[in-house]
Amino acid sequence: MDQTDCQHIILDDLSVGYRRGRRDVVYLLRNISSSVEKGELVAVIGRNGTGKSTLIRTLCGLQESLSGEVKLCNTSLDALNSADKSKIVSFVSTDIVHVSQMRVYELIALGRSPYTSWHGRLSNEDHEIVMQAIHNVGLVDKMTSFLTEISDGERQRAMIGRALAQDTDIIFLDEPTAFLDVTNRYDMIHLLFSLSRSGNKTIVFSSHDLQIALNESDRIWLISDKKIIDGAPEDLIISGKLSTMYEGNNIIFNMENADVSIKREKTANIGIAGDQDVYMNWTVKALERLGFEVHQNNLNIPYVTINKEKGVHWILQKKSGSFRFNSIYELSLHLRNQSN
Amino acid sequence: MLILYCFHLSSEKKFIRKLFLPKYIWILLLLAALSSVLFLFDILTGSVNIPFPDVYKAVFSEEALKPEWKTIITGFRIPKAFTAVLAGLALSVSGLQMQTYFRNPLAGPYVLGISAGASLGVALLVMGISALFESTLMNPVSNWSLVFAAWIGAGLVLILILAVSVRVRDNMTILILGILFGSITIALVSILQYFSNESVLRSFIIWTLGSLGNVTGPQLRIMAISIGIGIMFSVLTIKRLNILQLGENYAITLGVNIPVSRFLIFLSTSILAGTVTAFCGPIGFLGIAVPHITRLVLRTSDHMLLVPGSMLIGTAVMLFSDIVSQLPGYQQVLPINSVTAIIGIPVVIWIITRREKIVAPS
Numbered sequence: 001m002d003q004t005d006c007q008h009i010i011l012d013d014l015s016v017g018y019r020r021g022r023r024d025v026v027y028l029l030r031n032i033s034s035s036v037e038k039g040e041l042v043a044v045i046g047r048n049g050t051g052k053s054t055l056i057r058t059l060c061g062l063q064e065s066l067s068g069e070v071k072l073c074n075t076s077l078d079a080l081n082s083a084d085k086s087k088i089v090s091f092v093s094t095d096i097v098h099v100s101q102m103r104v105y106e107l108i109a110l111g112r113s114p115y116t117s118w119h120g121r122l123s124n125e126d127h128e129i130v131m132q133a134i135h136n137v138g139l140v141d142k143m144t145s146f147l148t149e150i151s152d153g154e155r156q157r158a159m160i161g162r163a164l165a166q167d168t169d170i171i172f173l174d175e176p177t178a179f180l181d182v183t184n185r186y187d188m189i190h191l192l193f194s195l196s197r198s199g200n201k202t203i204v205f206s207s208h209d210l211q212i213a214l215n216e217s218d219r220i221w222l223i224s225d226k227k228i229i230d231g232a233p234e235d236l237i238i239s240g241k242l243s244t245m246y247e248g249n250n251i252i253f254n255m256e257n258a259d260v261s262i263k264r265e266k267t268a269n270i271g272i273a274g275d276q277d278v279y280m281n282w283t284v285k286a287l288e289r290l291g292f293e294v295h296q297n298n299l300n301i302p303y304v305t306i307n308k309e310k311g312v313h314w315i316l317q318k319k320s321g322s323f324r325f326n327s328i329y330e331l332s333l334h335l336r337n338q339s340n
Numbered sequence: 341m342l343i344l345y346c347f348h349l350s351s352e353k354k355f356i357r358k359l360f361l362p363k364y365i366w367i368l369l370l371l372a373a374l375s376s377v378l379f380l381f382d383i384l385t386g387s388v389n390i391p392f393p394d395v396y397k398a399v400f401s402e403e404a405l406k407p408e409w410k411t412i413i414t415g416f417r418i419p420k421a422f423t424a425v426l427a428g429l430a431l432s433v434s435g436l437q438m439q440t441y442f443r444n445p446l447a448g449p450y451v452l453g454i455s456a457g458a459s460l461g462v463a464l465l466v467m468g469i470s471a472l473f474e475s476t477l478m479n480p481v482s483n484w485s486l487v488f489a490a491w492i493g494a495g496l497v498l499i500l501i502l503a504v505s506v507r508v509r510d511n512m513t514i515l516i517l518g519i520l521f522g523s524i525t526i527a528l529v530s531i532l533q534y535f536s537n538e539s540v541l542r543s544f545i546i547w548t549l550g551s552l553g554n555v556t557g558p559q560l561r562i563m564a565i566s567i568g569i570g571i572m573f574s575v576l577t578i579k580r581l582n583i584l585q586l587g588e589n590y591a592i593t594l595g596v597n598i599p600v601s602r603f604l605i606f607l608s609t610s611i612l613a614g615t616v617t618a619f620c621g622p623i624g625f626l627g628i629a630v631p632h633i634t635r636l637v638l639r640t641s642d643h644m645l646l647v648p649g650s651m652l653i654g655t656a657v658m659l660f661s662d663i664v665s666q667l668p669g670y671q672q673v674l675p676i677n678s679v680t681a682i683i684g685i686p687v688v689i690w691i692i693t694r695r696e697k698i699v700a701p702s
Contacts, residue, residue: 086594087595091589093589095587099585099641106640119579120578120644
């Protein structure tokens with residue numbers, strides 16, 4: 001086996017899905033070809049049920065492909081036995097593992113099992129690798145804690161630590177950010193990013209967290225219509241491919257900032273006047289949420305001005321007179337009551 | 341052997357192990373001491389009161405004492421104590437393996453239907469044959485034929501499960517199939533019971549109550565060898581069990597060969613539980629309760645420690661149950677199955693109410 005080329009993944013005319021019974025085959029992805037370069041961080045994104053997890057499971061050999069093949073180290077995945085595979089590829093899943101009486105250190109040490117003999121005892125070198133992995137995922141002060149005592153984010157980090165201890169060139173992660181709060185999600189993906197850079201690991205993860213995937217990954221595999229659309233995140237934004245993910249739904253994809261918002265029916269018009277600043281931006285956002293079409297500097301209809309003298313306040317100018325509000329909430333309350 | 345084992349554990353130099361290991365070794369040595377004391381007590385107690393010096397003489401010297409005492413000690417009590425040790429450790433290790441493999445805190449040697457298979461074997465022998473030949477010549481059925489019938493019954497269920505498990509990927513399905521096989525077997529046993537005459541039924545019922553006292557001489561040797569082989573296989577599964585705690589997906593990606601592991605685990609469990617059931621009858625609840633007690637005492641998930649821990653605690657619990665069953669000071673003896681149930685069920689209730697999670701939601 002040529003170890004130098006082991007960070008390179010090739011998908012050759014691969015179809016993935018599952019079989020129901022003998023005849024019935026459900027294809028989720030059909031005849032896809034791609035490759036992942038050494039040290040890349042690839043995000044697999046797509047809507048629920050499009051086959052993100054199935055693709056990841058197929059890539060790490062947990063599931064058979066329907067046709068075509070995956071090549072690691074220039075060898076077909078099918079030709080590798082599970083012991084060889086476990087030294088090239090590691091896997092982190094969505095499942096939160098609850099094992100009673102298992103400590104973080106013991107969990108991460110299980111990552112060394114492809115290298116230990118039948119009794120599973122660790123050598124001093126193994127212990128050093130485990131310590132390094134614990135250090136890399138930032139769990140040094142939690143390593144003697146039981147898994148039942150740490151948070152979901154820490155537990156997921158521990159699972160990644162276990163994959164690091166496995167010391168494979170390739171890491172596949174299925175929804176590593178599911179169940180995590182926003183801060184933990186960013187931390188998690190940033191950890192993956194730095195691992196792919198400093199550790200020179202090839203990392204492929206699935207996620208439906210578009211924002212985070214776009215910010216940190218080198219490359220996106222967007223699953224759409226049983227194919228993958230492949231490219232840098234920015235390529236996919238510019239080409240408008242990402243917005244196809246939202247077609248037919250009440251969702252708008254904003255190409256400027258890759259933001260996603262809900263499509264609303266505009267039922268009334270309102271004007272706004274003032275400086276282009278953070279107050280203006282968020283006031284516009286609030287008015288849009290209330291169903292107004294917002295017109296900049298149009299003072300012929302009811303309009304809102306933002307006054308920043310003596311504390312910020314909002315003034316609504318209508319035919320019937322002007323109203324003063326101390327917060328966007330008060331303004332929106334007034335507008336909502338008026339429309340009812 | 342235990343000392344060698346402790347030495348093996350402590351030979352690891354890294355600090356993290358040093359942090360916990362001495363504690364584990366002390367606990368294991370303490371448990372070994374407890375088991376030894378209970379073993380001694382088990383020999384000392386019984387319906388006939390024999391003072392300690394005479395027990396000592398009966399074992400270690402040719403000095404004349406009441407000949408019936410010597411028979412009681414060497415012919416009955418000592419084999420019974422050894423049987424208790426073997427049954428205790430075998431059922432506990434088998435329960436530990438089942439709980440870890442199925443990641444289900446309520447799994448035990450019973451779930452695969454092994455004990456039920458053994459019961460069917462015995463029922464067929466005791467009641468089926470006697471019904472077929474309309475004779476009472478088969479009664480009392482010799483102990484040996486009972487043992488073989490139980491073994492064959494347990495073995496058949498095992499072969500059935502192994503055959504199914506090659507086709508089934510999901511271990512939950514196997515667990516359910518095991519329960520179903522067990523239920524069918526029990527139904528068959530009930531039908532047999534319905535059609536048998538009173539005296540035959542009685543000898544079967546006595547078998548189902550369980551007994552440690554019927555294993556003597558050559559039988560004990562065979563039991564010891566079989567359980568030794570079962571334990572050997574279970575030692576081979578230690579590393580696999582540790583990894584399987586994370587679930588099959590992680591196990592596969594960590595290089596574990598699932599079919600081979602499943603075969604080894606089922607084989608050793610069946611040898612262990614099947615042998616005990618064959619020689620002692622179905623003994624319940626020990627296999628479920630002891631692994632939980634062990635996890636709680638040792639506070640580890642490492643099977644390198646849990647396997648010997650379960651063996652020692654299982655031995656202690658079984659010896660204790662045997663001492664209780666003899667009702668020291670009374671002439672009567674309680675069925676061992678009832679005693680283990682009375683000791684084990686509170687533990688099981690406690691597990692359910694505490695909902696101890698050794699399972700991953702998957």
